[in-house]
Amino acid sequence: MRWPCPVFVPGDPGYAEEFATLNHTVEHRPRLVVGARTSSDVARAVAYACDHSLSVCVQSTGHGMSAPADGVLITTRRLDTVDVDPVRRTARLGAGTRWKDVIPRTAAHGLAPLNGSSPEVGTVGYVLGGGVGMLGRQYGYAADHVSAVEVVTADARVRGIGPEREPELFRGLLGSKGNLGVVTGIEVGLFAVTSFYGGGLYFPGERVPDLLRTYASWTRSAPEALATSILLSTYPDTEGVAPALRGRRTAHLRVAHFGSDTEAEQLLAPLRRVGPVLLDTLRRRAYTDIGSVHHEPVAPYSVCESGFFTGPLGEAELRAVLRLAGPDARDPMMVELRHHSGAYHRAPSTPNVVAGRNAHFTVFLGSPVDEEGPTATARRHTGARRLFRGVDQGTVLNFLGAGHGRDAVRAAYSDEDHRRLRALKAEFDPANVFRVNHNITPREPEEHPDHAPHP
Ligand SMILES: Cc1cc2nc3c(=O)[nH]c(=O)nc-3n(C[C@H](O)[C@H](O)[C@H](O)COP(=O)(O)OP(=O)(O)OC[C@H]3O[C@@H](n4cnc5c(N)ncnc54)[C@H](O)[C@@H]3O)c2cc1C
Secondary structure, three states: OOOOOOEEOOOOOOHHHHOOOOEOOOOOOOOEEEEOOOHHHHHHHHHHHHHOOOOEEEEOOOOOOOOOOOOEEEEOOOOOOEEEEOOOOEEEEEOOOEHHHHHHHHHOOOOEOOOOOOOOOEHHHHHHOOOOOOOHHHHOOHHHHEEEEEEEOOOOOEEEEOOOOOHHHHHHHOOOHHHOOEEEEEEEEOEOOOEEEEEEEEEEHHHHHHHHHHHHHHHHHOOOOEEEEEEEEEOOOOOOOOOOOOOOEEEEEEEEEOOOHHHHHHHHHHHHOOOOOOEEOOEEEEHHHHHHOOOOOOOOEOEEEEEEEEOOOOHHHHHHHHHHHOOOOOOOOEEEEEEOOHHHHOOOOOOOOOOOOOOOEEEEEEEEOOOOOHHHHHHHHHHHHHOOOOOEEEEOHHHOOOOOOHHHHHOOOOHHHHHHHHHHHHHHOOOOOOOOOOOOOOOOOOOOHHHOOOO
16 A cells, blocks of 8 residues: 555664654554554544554654554654634644644744643643643633544544534543544634743652641632642752752642732742742743743653542541652652642533543652553552542543553543443444543443443
């Protein structure tokens, strides 16, 4: 077969480079890699996979792969267009774009997208998983502000869909990642934001218990314009790490305030008082500098990742955080608490299947992969998550990495949305061609829609 775009099979030069991932917990071994340049290339790749009874996996940046590709792997990075419409305050984004390609383009018009913490992350994978970002406490999930999607479904049709065109498919796509098709482009909303007051305050490990207790109560009254999170981790004792942090267990308070500097400092005063502060990087910044707030890794790593929504954190949950990542934790994990609430609690104007509509926090867990592999490490995460069962409000799909079982995926949806998604799978992907992901299986014909069993 002649392809109008780059394709690779095992042994070809460039085969492995084409699908290099950021997180090495997933090792792809696809039979065919299609470097799509157009929607028609994607449609052709899907048709090829169906004709040869192969699975389809889609990868943009490799920041969130959850399973290894074994059939056809479609890489999207060549779908790299960014078209900003400053009048409608929207941007059309190709499936291969990253937030770092988009933010400078929208900033030129005084506008910002609802990107997440890392500008390296792919726009489409992020939005399809919900999209939790620093403007989210004011505007909600990125998925709540999508006005159009172009998607290739398992019948290899290219469909332009939106709130009025195929609304049920549109609803199901936003929040189920790649389960219903390969998205080739999306149109997202933009917001009039040009700068913020933010950066980080770093506290020593021994202040973590007080900081967590203060943070848990302080967040109850934090305004929507203030986005914060705390990361508990240990910095390596190496060049490139700020001397004050080298080799230290720290709590990194991340801040982005979309209001005045003075107001921000007044709001942050109770947290500063927990001090001493080892390093203070708070200042007024252009929105194009938003990636510096979380300051996340860009070099490849091998880490098991998971995350879940919670209600308010009480004393039992704070003790759980300390057990996992506090100054006296044995074999500490990386734990991040992000303040949620605000606009995340408001229903979007067009419904989608993104969860966490009552959550007060997201909890992210990260730990190096054990010698026994990602599945064994994922079991450790399941045990850690159980410590929060009193307040657990479901899986954050975007924070769920590889090696986790079906229950973790099932817990990303309400019963109603899970039934809806299984019905959509039965309609649009009955052979489960799109199964190399956090998979939702199609509803069987004999299953009554109201009594779909747990997968
Ligand atoms: C450093 C870092 C920071 C992050 N910060 C945030 C954050 O602040 N907020 C947040 O919500 N998430 C965050 N994430 C999670 C991230 O949003 C998800 O991992 C997301 O899926 C990454 O998308 P990608 O395209 O970059 O990754 P990829 O690994 O290329 O894709 C991941 C998955 O997304 C789906 N997907 C990607 N492209 C398509 C497509 N065109 N059509 C259909 N499905 C597709 C597929 O299921 C694919 O397996 C972060 C991840 C990392 C590693």
